[in-house]
Amino acid sequence: MIRELEYPFALNKIRDLTVGQRVSISGKLFTGRDRLHKYLFDGGKSPVDLKDGAIYHAGPVAIRRDGVWVVKAAGPTTSMREEPYMAKIIEHYRVRVIIGKGGMGEATRNACAKYGCVYLQAVGGAASLLAESIKAVNSVSFLSEFGAAEALWELTVKGFRAVVTIDAAGRSLHKRIERSSRRVLEKVLK
Amino acid sequence: MRNGHWEKNLFELIRRTSVDLPSDVEAGIKRALKKERKDSHAYWVLETILENAAISRRNDTPLCQDTGTLTFYFGVPVGFDTNAIVAHTRAAVAKATRQGYLRQNTIDSVSGASYDTNIGSASPVFVFQQQARKKVEVRLIMKGGGSENVGLQYSLPDFSINANRDLEGVRRCILDAVWRAQGNGCAPGVVGVCVGGDRATGYKQSKELFLRRLPDRSRVKALARLEERIMKDVEKLGIGPMGLGGRTTLLGVKIDALSRLPASFFVTVSYMCWAFRRRGVLLGSEGGVHRWLY
Numbered sequence A: 001m002i003r004e005l006e007y008p009f010a011l012n013k014i015r016d017l018t019v020g021q022r023v024s025i026s027g028k029l030f031t032g033r034d035r036l037h038k039y040l041f042d043g044g045k046s047p048v049d050l051k052d053g054a055i056y057h058a059g060p061v062a063i064r065r066d067g068v069w070v071v072k073a074a075g076p077t078t079s080m081r082e083e084p085y086m087a088k089i090i091e092h093y094r095v096r097v098i099i100g101k102g103g104m105g106e107a108t109r110n111a112c113a114k115y116g117c118v119y120l121q122a123v124g125g126a127a128s129l130l131a132e133s134i135k136a137v138n139s140v141s142f143l144s145e146f147g148a149a150e151a152l153w154e155l156t157v158k159g160f161r162a163v164v165t166i167d168a169a170g171r172s173l174h175k176r177i178e179r180s181s182r183r184v185l186e187k188v189l190k
Numbered sequence B: 001m002r003n004g005h006w007e008k009n010l011f012e013l014i015r016r017t018s019v020d021l022p023s024d025v026e027a028g029i030k031r032a033l034k035k036e037r038k039d040s041h042a043y044w045v046l047e048t049i050l051e052n053a054a055i056s057r058r059n060d061t062p063l064c065q066d067t068g069t070l071t072f073y074f075g076v077p078v079g080f081d082t083n084a085i086v087a088h089t090r091a092a093v094a095k096a097t098r099q100g101y102l103r104q105n106t107i108d109s110v111s112g113a114s115y116d117t118n119i120g121s122a123s124p125v126f127v128f129q130q131q132a133r134k135k136v137e138v139r140l141i142m143k144g145g146g147s148e149n150v151g152l153q154y155s156l157p158d159f160s161i162n163a164n165r166d167l168e169g170v171r172r173c174i175l176d177a178v179w180r181a182q183g184n185g186c187a188p189g190v191v192g193v194c195v196g197g198d199r200a201t202g203y204k205q206s207k208e209l210f211l212r213r214l215p216d217r218s219r220v221k222a223l224a225r226l227e228e229r230i231m232k233d234v235e236k237l238g239i240g241p242m243g244l245g246g247r248t249t250l251l252g253v254k255i256d257a258l259s260r261l262p263a264s265f266f267v268t269v270s271y272m273c274w275a276f277r278r279r280g281v282l283l284g285s286e287g288g289v290h291r292w293l294y
């Protein structure tokens, strides 16, 4: 069964999700990667209200056609790079959803459990498909400072697909697979 | 060299590479799909990947937003003007960036500034080789950062993984690299492995193996056997597409060997994600298309 999630993301709905569930997201998403995370971590002011929102680790391919931004490709980027910043951002801004690929570390997992946030894995590289679920580019911030790939894009999406891989109870699918594959590896190498 | 058709056809090569997944890779993903349970994440991911490939073709949009490092492999006739074709290629890259087939994806490593059109030092990358024939062969590989970051080079013996200087040691390196990568290189990928060489040629060779089609086997018998063995071992790991579990962790493995110094024994593993962007073209002496490769 696919769970529908809609912005703003209510805490009780987020706490209800468990690892392995597939979700379909509608409403607002904010993109951000290294530059934005570092900026927010260092106490920079966010130009958008992140509360009960979702941060999507992505750097889209966007072009401007007749004054309107069109996103041509927008798959997730590796989330682990934001590990040093993520927990503080979850705490400070009460972000409820993180979307990216590859999972995150202990600090983020703990912050998810403590403050009520989930990590969703989108299919890495599925850029055209995920771009199709973007219905509008509402705004873009830090375009000239950070460049297009690192800017903060506010997007409206519909039916954006992902799967819960870290839930608000602190369970992590990434950790589970890493452990089970390690056990097999040791057997294969005997 | 007059411009003629050069720039136009190099641009077309970039466009195709960015939007059109090669048929051998797509066939590999379809085969993998059949092995996965219908209700699994693995099935869902592979299905999504195939759908994405179809949408990219239909909408003429990049397969993945990380349009990667562009490496152009040229095979050129004797006396060919390589400076001129470098200039044409750079112009084609700039145009493909402006048109959204490539992301603004190149950063100045000191200042952190982003380049507008992906033209920088070592961007794109050029590899030239002289060939006896009159035609110009151009092959392009686009490789994203997620997959590049999980590449590894081992110096044997490596006691941490019990890898000695033999093929069993090579097997240990490859399996260790695949395990470390988990889903982070956007599994299911293809690994290119070079045994021997020095640190630089090891990586170079491991990446050139991505020019080979998925079904080929190494011409060296012992390496072909190792390729098969690795595929069987990897299936058991259960890492699966995007690291969410499943049988399909790799679509293929390619192994090759270079000579080495007595003192060194490198095993270099490069990882190519499922968004395996590889295209090629054979151009005539005026830059017209003779035929498309792959």
Ligand code: SF4
Pocket (backbone or CB within 6 Å): A075, A076, A077, A124, A125, A126, B064, B065, B066, B067, B068, B143, B144, B145, B146, B147, B148, B184, B185, B186, B273, B274, B275
């Ligand atoms: S690893 Fe490949 S598929 Fe994944 S985001 Fe990078 S370029 Fe795209």
